[in-house]
Amino acid sequence: MGAPPVVCVVFLSGVFVSALGGDKHSLYYIYTVLSKDVALPGIYEFTALGLLDDRAIDYYNSQEQVKVPKQDWMKEKMQPDYWDKGTQSRKSKEQWFKVNVEILMQRMRHNETDLHVLQWRHGCEIDEADGKPTFLRGIVEYSYDGDEFLSFDDDNMRWIAPVAQALPTKRKWDDVPILNQYIKGYLERECVDWLTKFMQYGKESLRNHSKPDVHALAKKSTTNSGRLILTCLATGLYPKDVKLNVRKFQTSLPEHLLRSSGVRPNGDGTYQLRKSVEIQEDNTADYDCYVTHSTFEEPIITTWDIKCSECWSSSSGLVGGAISGVVVILGGIIFVLINMWITGAENVETVVYYEQAGQKGNSRN
Known part of the structure; x- marks a missing residue:
């Protein structure tokens, strides 16, 4: 690229940050890996960010390598083993993402000179209008350099590949029906359980309103x-x-x-x-x-x-x-931090890893 390197960290409204009303709530997690270290303050090769109603509840980066709470009520309510297990999960994902961004660069025929970004978001949204949580939708999406690469069709339990380079991954994952069934179950039940639990824990701070x-x-x-x-x-x-x-x-x-x-x-x-x-x-x-x-x-x-x-x-x-x-603006590619998988659901991550990272020597993305 001819222009000097520019990295912009942005949250895009209406695309990745869900626009929900007062009775609707969301739980998403962000995983983002850079293909190389940009050596700029506050920018890390790998980050993970948990979002409840678009507010950060936990965070991990490749420098500190510790999953930490971003809300006082998360620190108070969640036991130490939750953070220990979450840290180990983040470390394993960091390694998985580093391997897979290299695989995608090869598949896209990109060289190692330019900066590239692999991202993954997943989570769920609910409606509490009648006092009980009602599942609205679940999201599982991968993107590469800010463009959609692969997404999960929750209704039909299949993967959608918008680009030709994603077709090998789609075929591979769709050949494991139990994986797709498990993801659907997680989105519609377990994710909702975690969301409502976190809402209960942080109900006071989450319901604080602020006049503009x-x-x-x-x-x-x-x-x-x-x-x-x-x-x-x-x-x-x-x-x-x-x-x-x-x-x-x-x-x-x-x-x-x-x-x-x-x-x-x-x-x-x-x-x-x-x-x-x-x-x-x-x-x-x-x-x-x-x-x-x-x-x-x-x-x-x-x-x-x-x-x-x-x-x-x-x-x-x-x-x-x-x-x-x-x-x-931190200094060439624009990338978007996407919301991602809930850190508390370590068992889901194990199932996903079965296909994505469990077969050594094969393409794991």
Whole structure:
């Protein structure tokens, strides 16, 4: 690749981060392996992250090599042997992923010079609207360099290969019906059990709501000196479901005229959403940000005061700060951290390893 290496760690709203309502909950785990060490702070060859309702509950990386709790209630409720077994499971997965990213690079005919990423996510989502957990869906997906490589069809208990290079793996795994049956059972029953157990353990912190701050900001367009970028920003919100409209004379602008960040996580367990529109610098129309959220009794309306926060300064201002809080550019390939298998289900992982890693000398992906 001709461009200098850039690694972006992002969570993509609506793709990998589930958009669930107040009665719906999710449990996912993230496993990500890089084909080589990038020697950058905070970026590791292998990471594993557990997410309950999109909040981190445990974490592992290839440097510390210890599975640790990310919530106080996880530390208090889960016994020491849970973390010991989880650490051993993470170490075995780390080795499996390192082997398989090399196999995929060969299959894709990629060399070792460029950076490549193998990812795996799995988990489940439930609805508690009637007071009891109802299974909504289960996800098992592999991706390579941010593109879908292989996914599990839970309804039909078969693997889906969107690219030709994944067909050998699909055929191999579909030839083990007991494996697919077990995965289906895990997604629809055991994963749901773990999800509801964790929800019970962390019910107080998980049900804490946070009101968003709403800002209407403007800065100079970088491509046209006579235009401004007007941005509506709602940040610090939880839960993540929010509706934000950019309005002109109290009429919402159509979405195709706007640029949206999608709902993105902040570093403190809350979320933010930005929507922007480009306007003439001398535009005197009344613009405002119209935001509805479960923490508001009435919608919040924040009016733009026709000031430009960056017209006389090169600083990035609040909008720039918000952007940097969402996307951390660390320095060439963009990859996505995908949510993954629950660490507590070590028996499921053993069955998966039967086919993926149990046959020495064969392709194990």
